[in-house]
Amino acid sequence: xxxxxxxxxxxxxxxxxxxxxxxxxxxxxxxxxxxxxxxxxxxxxxxxxxxxxxxxxxxxxxxxxxxxxxxxxxxxxxxxxxxxxxxxxxxxxxxxxxxxxxxxxxxxxxxxxxxxxxxxxxxxxxxxxxxxxxxxxxxxxxxxxxxxxxxxxxxxxxxxxxxxxxxxxxxxxxxxxxxxxxxxxxxxxxxxxxxxxxxxxxxxxxxxxxxxxxxxxxxxxxxxxxxxxxxxxxxxxxxxxxxxxxxxxxxxxxxxxxxxxxxxxxxxxxxxxxxxxxxxxxxxxxxxxxxxxxxxxxxxxxxxxxxxxxxxxxxxxxxxxxxxxxxxxxxxxxxxxxxxxxxxxxxxxxxxxxxxxxxxxxxxxxxxxxxxxxxxxxxxxxxxxxxxxxxxxxxxxxxxxxxxx
Amino acid sequence: xxxxxxxxxxxxxxxxxxxxxxxxxxxxxxxxxxxxxxxxxxxxxxxxxxxxxxxxxxxxxxxxxxxxxxxxxxxxxxxxxxxxxxxxxxxxxxxxxxxxxxxxxxxxxxxxxxxxxxxxxxxxxxxxxxxxxxxxxxxxxxxxxxxxxxxxxxxxxxxxxxxxxxxxxxxxxxxxxxxxxxxxxxxxxxxxxxxxxxxxxxxxxxxxxxxxxxxxxxxxxxxxxxxxxxxxxxxxxxxxxxxxxxxxxxxxxxxxxxxxxxxxxxxxxxxxxxxxxxxxxxxxxxxxxxxxxxxxxxxxxxxxxxxxxxxxxxxxxxxxxxxxxxxxxxxxxxxxxxxxxxxxxxxxxxxxxxxxxxxxxxxxxxxxxxxxxxxxxxxxxxxxxxxxxxxxxxxxxxxxxxxxx
Numbered sequence: 139x140x141x142x143x144x145x146x147x148x149x150x151x152x153x154x155x156x157x158x159x160x161x162x163x164x165x166x167x168x169x170x171x172x173x174x175x176x177x178x179x180x181x182x183x184x185x186x187x188x189x190x191x192x193x194x195x196x197x198x199x200x201x202x203x204x205x206x207x208x209x210x211x212x213x214x215x216x217x218x219x220x221x222x223x224x225x226x227x228x229x230x231x232x233x234x235x236x237x238x239x240x241x242x243x244x245x246x247x248x249x250x251x252x253x254x255x256x257x258x259x260x261x262x263x264x265x266x267x268x269x270x271x272x273x274x275x276x277x278x279x280x281x282x283x284x285x286x287x288x289x290x291x292x293x294x295x296x297x298x299x300x301x302x303x304x305x306x307x308x309x310x311x312x313x314x315x316x317x318x319x320x321x322x323x324x325x326x327x328x329x330x331x332x333x334x335x336x337x338x339x340x341x342x343x344x345x346x347x348x349x350x351x352x353x354x355x356x357x358x359x360x361x362x363x364x365x366x367x368x369x370x371x372x373x374x375x376x377x378x379x380x381x382x383x384x385x386x387x388x389x390x391x392x393x394x395x396x397x398x399x400x401x402x403x404x405x406x407x408x409x410x411x412x413x414x415x416x417x418x419x420x421x422x423x424x425x426x427x428x429x430x431x432x433x434x435x436x437x438x439x440x441x442x443x444x445x446x447x448x449x450x451x452x453x454x455x456x457x458x459x460x461x462x463x464x465x466x467x468x469x470x471x472x473x474x475x476x477x478x479x480x481x482x483x484x485x486x487x488x489x490x491x492x493x494x495x496x497x498x499x500x501x502x503x504x505x506x507x508x509x510x511x512x513x514x515x516x517x518x519x520x521x522x523x524x525x526x527x528x529x530x531x532x533x534x535x536x537x538x539x540x541x542x543x
Numbered sequence: 544x545x546x547x548x549x550x551x552x553x554x555x556x557x558x559x560x561x562x563x564x565x566x567x568x569x570x571x572x573x574x575x576x577x578x579x580x581x582x583x584x585x586x587x588x589x590x591x592x593x594x595x596x597x598x599x600x601x602x603x604x605x606x607x608x609x610x611x612x613x614x615x616x617x618x619x620x621x622x623x624x625x626x627x628x629x630x631x632x633x634x635x636x637x638x639x640x641x642x643x644x645x646x647x648x649x650x651x652x653x654x655x656x657x658x659x660x661x662x663x664x665x666x667x668x669x670x671x672x673x674x675x676x677x678x679x680x681x682x683x684x685x686x687x688x689x690x691x692x693x694x695x696x697x698x699x700x701x702x703x704x705x706x707x708x709x710x711x712x713x714x715x716x717x718x719x720x721x722x723x724x725x726x727x728x729x730x731x732x733x734x735x736x737x738x739x740x741x742x743x744x745x746x747x748x749x750x751x752x753x754x755x756x757x758x759x760x761x762x763x764x765x766x767x768x769x770x771x772x773x774x775x776x777x778x779x780x781x782x783x784x785x786x787x788x789x790x791x792x793x794x795x796x797x798x799x800x801x802x803x804x805x806x807x808x809x810x811x812x813x814x815x816x817x818x819x820x821x822x823x824x825x826x827x828x829x830x831x832x833x834x835x836x837x838x839x840x841x842x843x844x845x846x847x848x849x850x851x852x853x854x855x856x857x858x859x860x861x862x863x864x865x866x867x868x869x870x871x872x873x874x875x876x877x878x879x880x881x882x883x884x885x886x887x888x889x890x891x892x893x894x895x896x897x898x899x900x901x902x903x904x905x906x907x908x909x910x911x912x913x914x915x916x917x918x919x920x921x922x923x924x925x926x927x928x929x930x931x932x933x934x935x936x937x938x939x940x941x942x943x944x945x946x947x948x
Contacts, residue, residue, distance in 0.1 A: 194872030194880050224868055224880065226897045259865025260898040368869050446851070447943055454944030460664025463629055464773050467599030475599050475629065492631045493665040532937040538852055539859030 144402045150301020151283020152177055154314035155337035157379030159279040162289030165271025167219035167257070167264060174268070175289035176240065176275040177333060178213040182250055183375040184339075185211035186346040188353045190370035196223030197233040198253045199371060205237070205252055206373075209342025212250035214333055214373055215240045215272060216290050218318070222255040222263050223368040232263045239269060243276035254371045256318060256331045257292055287316035290331060293537060294318055298410035302399040306392035309382035311338045313399055317372075317407040319414075330357055330411050332372040334403060338396055339378030340385045347388065348397050349374045356404035359525035360412045361443040374400075412526045417533030421526060422452050423511040428479075429521030434471035439523040441469035442512065446530055453529035457501035459487045466514060477517030483510040549807045555706020556688020557582055559719035560742035562784030564684040567694030570676025572624035572662070572669060579673070580694035581645065581680040582738060583618040587655055588780040589744075590616035591751040593758045595775035601628030602638040603658045604776060610642070610657055611778075614747025617655035619738055619778055620645040620677060621695050623723070627660040627668050628773040637668045644674060648681035659776045661723060661736045662697050692721035695736060698942060699725045703815035707804040711797035714787035716743045718804055722777075722812040725821045735762055735816050737777040739808060743801055744783030745790045752793065753802050754779045761809035764930035765817045766848045779805075817931045822938030826931060827857055828916040834926030839876035844928040846874035847917060851935055858934035862906035864892045871919060882922030888915040 153160045160177040167173040187206040189199050205211070215236055222229045233253055241248040255263070287297035301314040319330030340348070353372060378384070385393050413421050424442045429435035442448055445465040451458035459480050466473055480488035483504025485497050504510055558565045565582040572578040592611040594604050610616070620641055627634045638658055646653040660668070692702035706719040724735030745753070758777060783789070790798050818826050829847050834840035847853055850870040856863040864885050871878055885893035888909025890902050909915055 192869060192872035193876075193878040194868045221865075224865055224893070224896060224898060226881070226895070259863075259869065261900075368865075368872060446939075450940055450943040453940070456944070458664075460626075460629055460773075463599045464597060464664065467597035467773060471598075473598040476631070488629075490631070491629060493629060495666075530940060532940045534851075535855055535858070535935060535937045535940060538855040539861070 145302045145304060145399050147402065147406045148301045148303060150312070150314045151287055151299045152314045152316050152333055152335045153281045153283035154301040155312040155335045155377060155379070157337055157377030158335045158375070160282050160286040161275040161278045161280065162282060162285030162287070163275055166267035167217055172285070172289040173217055173219045174271050174275055175216045175286040176213065176272065176279065177286055177335070178244055178279055179375055179377045180379065182210045182212045183377045184342045184345045185209060185252065186342065186349040186374045187252070188349060188372050190368060192368050194224065194368045196221050196255060196369040197225055197229035198222055198255045199369060200230065201233040201237060202252045202254060202371060205249060208249060210250060211252050211375060212246045213240050213244055214252045214254070214375070216254045216331065217268065218290050218292050219257040220255060220261055220263050221257045221259050221369045223259045225260065225262055228262060232265055235265060236268060236272070239272040243273040252373055254331055254369065256290065256369050259368060283314060283316065290316065290318040292318060293416055295414050298407050298414065300403055300406045302403045304395045304399045306338060306382040306396065309380050311336065311380045311382050311396070313403050315403050315407050317411055319411040330370055330372070332357070332407055334372070334374045334400065336376045337378065337380035338376050338382055338385065339380070340376040340396070344385055344387055345374060345376055348400055351397065352401040352404045355401050356408040360408045361525070361527045409526055412528050415528035416537045417531040418528030419531060420452055420529045421509045422528065423524060423526055425511055425513045425524045426516065427513070427522045428515040428517045428519060430472040430519040431521040432523060433521070435521040435523035437469045438466045438471040438514065438516065439525050441465040442514065443525050443527045449527060449530035452505065453531045455502055455505040457482045457487050457498050457505060459493055462512060462514065463488070471516070472518060473516060474518065479515040479517065481513040483507065550707045550709060550804050552807065552811045553706045553708060555717070555719045556692055556704045557719045557721050557738055557740045558686045558688035559706040560717040560740045560782060560784070562742055562782030563740045563780070565687050565691040566680040566683045566685065567687060567690035567692070568680055571672040572622055577690070577694040578622055578624045579676050579680060580621045580691040581618065581677065581684065582691055582740070583649055583684055584780055584782045585784065587615045587617045588782045589747045589750045590614060590657065591747065591754040591779045592657070593754060593777050595773060597773050599629065599773045601626050601660060601774040602630055602634035603627055603660045604774060605635065606638040606642060607657045607659060607776060610654060613654060615655060616657050616780060617651050618645050618649055619657045619659070619780070621659045621736065622673065623695050623697050624662040625660060625666055625668050626662045626664050626774045628664045630665065630667055633667060637670055640670060641673060641677070644677040648678040657778055659736055659774065661695065661774050664773060688719060688721065695721065695723040697723060698821055699723055700819050703812050703819065705808055705811045707808045709800045709804045711743060711787035711801065714785050716741065716785045716787050716801070718808050720808050720812050722816055724816040725819045735775055735777070737762070737812055739777070739779045739805065741781045742783065742785035743781050743787055743790065744785070745781040745801070749790055749792055750779060750781055753805055756802065757806040757809045760806050761813040765813045766930070766932045814931055817933045820933035821942045822936040823933030824936060825857055825934045826914045827933065828929060828931055830916055830918045830929045831921065832918070832927045833920040833922045833924060835877040835924040836926040837928060838926070840926040840928035842874045843871045843876040843919065843921065844930050846870040847919065848930050848932045854932060854935035857910065858936045860907055860910040862887045862892050862903050862910060864898060867917060867919065868893070876921070877923060878921060879923060884920040884922065886918040888912065
């Protein structure tokens with residue numbers, strides 16, 4: 139029995155599904171780049187969300203966490219350039235005003251508006267810019283998913299979008315998404331800021347369950363620098379405009395297909411975030427097998443995923459397997475060094491815990507690719523895990539040295 | 544009541560205490576730098592040790608762990624340039640042969656020899672060089688602590704040595720030490736490779752207890768990059784040659800003074816390791832107070848200590864307190880953002896969780912110093928913790944990109 143191939147990622151955006159309009163533009167938070175995105179559905183959509191696990195949470199996270207509880211939303215407003223985090227009660231007032239401005243501009247109830255912010259921590263939002271900018275964007279809503287994806291970027295080098303199409307009950311269903319993020323990326327949270335839309339019809343409780351699971355298999359398995367943000371948010375809106383039958387629980391026909399499509403799209407967006415990792419030149423898949431448990435596999439994988447020494451060696455295209463073993467050894471996972479095998483770019487450089495010097499050159503050659511895998515087999519059991527990281531380069535330091543100035 | 548001032552750190556080395564001789568030189572493991580150190584005491588000394596907590600442990604760690612159990616040692620042999628880690632059964636044979644070569648050269652029992660290695664992981668030791676090098680060094684033992692400190696370095700820019708003098712029972716007691724380490728530095732282990740000697744007379748069981756406590760207050764509170772090594776070892780040898788009364792338990796007169804002197808010397812050596820952190824230009828003290836518990840203070844402190852974003856901002860002399868709050872927030876410690884205060888270089892940049900923009904310039908000026916503190920008060924309780932880290936610079940990446948080649 140082979141697992142079904144994951145659905146193909148197509149070009150597309152949050153406006154690819156039926157019933158979704160968007161706009162993106164410049165309202166003046168950043169000096170000259172696009173900084174405000176608005177996404178609206180035709181009528182209230184089923185809504186789900188995952189947020190940062192950081193205990194320091196930005197004002198928009200606190201607001202949206204409360205707003206999404208009812209499981210319905212009709213609009214998402216997102217600004218970049220300012221995270222509205224660590225801004226105290228005034229920041230909370232500003233986040234609520236963004237909700238109100240959006241509700242008023244669209245003529246919808248305020249409890250159907252979600253809000254997110256990303257950018258510098260600790261600065262107040264320039265509300266006068268948003269008071270002018272939100273109504274202007276609302277007037278220009280249309281099939282402008284690309285403009286919205288552009289407007290949520292911060293240190294990103296490129297917008298991250300994609301779409302997936304499946305069939306449910308004979309109806310064509312589309313999922314579209316956008317994400318931002320290049321630094322402060324780490325597992326164990328809905329890392330990054332992302333929005334996925336679909337014209338599938340899904341009950342909110344199921345939608346939340348499916349999103350949580352998809353995030354665990356995608357955004358929760360990437361790391362750029364081990365730091366986690368105060369603002370991480372992913373929203374999922376389902377308009378039902380495809381005409382496909384309503385999905386109510388995960389055993390229904392179509393639910394598995396929808397789950398796989400959602401996970402594939404999230405994985406694509408998450409890998410795009412890693413590919414755009416600050417200063418990164420490579421995407422590295424970390425695959426751990428043979429662990430005593432899945433938990434051990436995750437521990438070992440995350441230790442490799444976040445090791446500055448492993449990531450730096452990847453940038454230098456150096457098959458420094460000693461650093462990989464050192465990371466696994468400190469991870470807390472059960473390890474018997476004599477049973478460990480490591481393959482880099484498909485080349486087995488460690489067998490039985492001992493290096494194969496004669497294969498280092500072949501491994502170094504494999505590391506010249508823009509994407510390669512580090513596969514670690516612990517030889518102890520059946521636990522496994524996979525995740526994605528990028529290399530650590532001098533450019534990462536350059537980018538983050540003078541972020542505020 | 545004020546705490547007694549910590550004892551002053553004096554110039555000195557492992558040969559400053561009476562009854563200790565050393566030698567260091569080049570035996571050919573590295574192409575052209577000093578790579579072999581030998582330290583011997585006049586008669587068997589009380590011996591204690593702490594080792595890496597990494598589950599992948601180098602052969603010399605496995606050997607010395609067994610050797611030190613009897614609580615006595617008369618010689619320590621250390622090579623740099625090759626870690627003898629991940630070398631399988633052959634590596635274990637090589638580590639034992641280093642012990643035998645040293646015992647034979649000095650004419651002492653093999654169970655009184657400790658061994659340590661540091662350098663590249665996964666390569667076999669060139670034993671023919673050691674077979675010639677160890678007897679040569681043994682013939683040249685003398686007051687050569689500086690040469691020994693030089694011989695244990697790898698990517699270090701400078702040797703790390705120091706001494707402390709106290710009085711126990713009317714006798715002058717000296718402690719001297721050396722350490723190496725610039726990368727793969729992280730808390731939760733006897734991080735680095737270090738040797739401390741003293742002419743105090745201390746029962747081995749007490750010596751082990753005192754060393755463990757001193758390491759917890761020094762080497763276990765520093766981080767360069769969050770990676771932990773397969774080889775970390777610290778040895779402590781007490782010759783008793785000072786003529787001071789034997790210390791048997793921690794309540795005896797002199798034991799507290801010895802403990803404080805040992806901790807001060809270890810803290811000095813640990814800070815020297817941080818100061819020499821790969822690519823580092825600054826030593827940053829992280830002090831957490833007001834935590835709900837000491838454990839929470841440690842969690843919050845270690846999160847700041849290892850945050851690439853905080854460390855990069857320190858290199859750029861940017862008072863990016865948002866990143867400090869984000870690190871504390873993800874640490875797992877109880878945090879109420881509204882109660883957090885942060886001072887950078889003595890300048891309070893956050894009060895009640897909100898940034899003081901008017902003080903950022905003063906904080907940035909304070910960050911120009913080669914050493915400064917980041918003090919975080921969580922405002923919740925009395926838990927506190929202090930540790931030391933360095934800034935993350937482009938040079939760190941340069942150094943680690945092509946380590947093998």
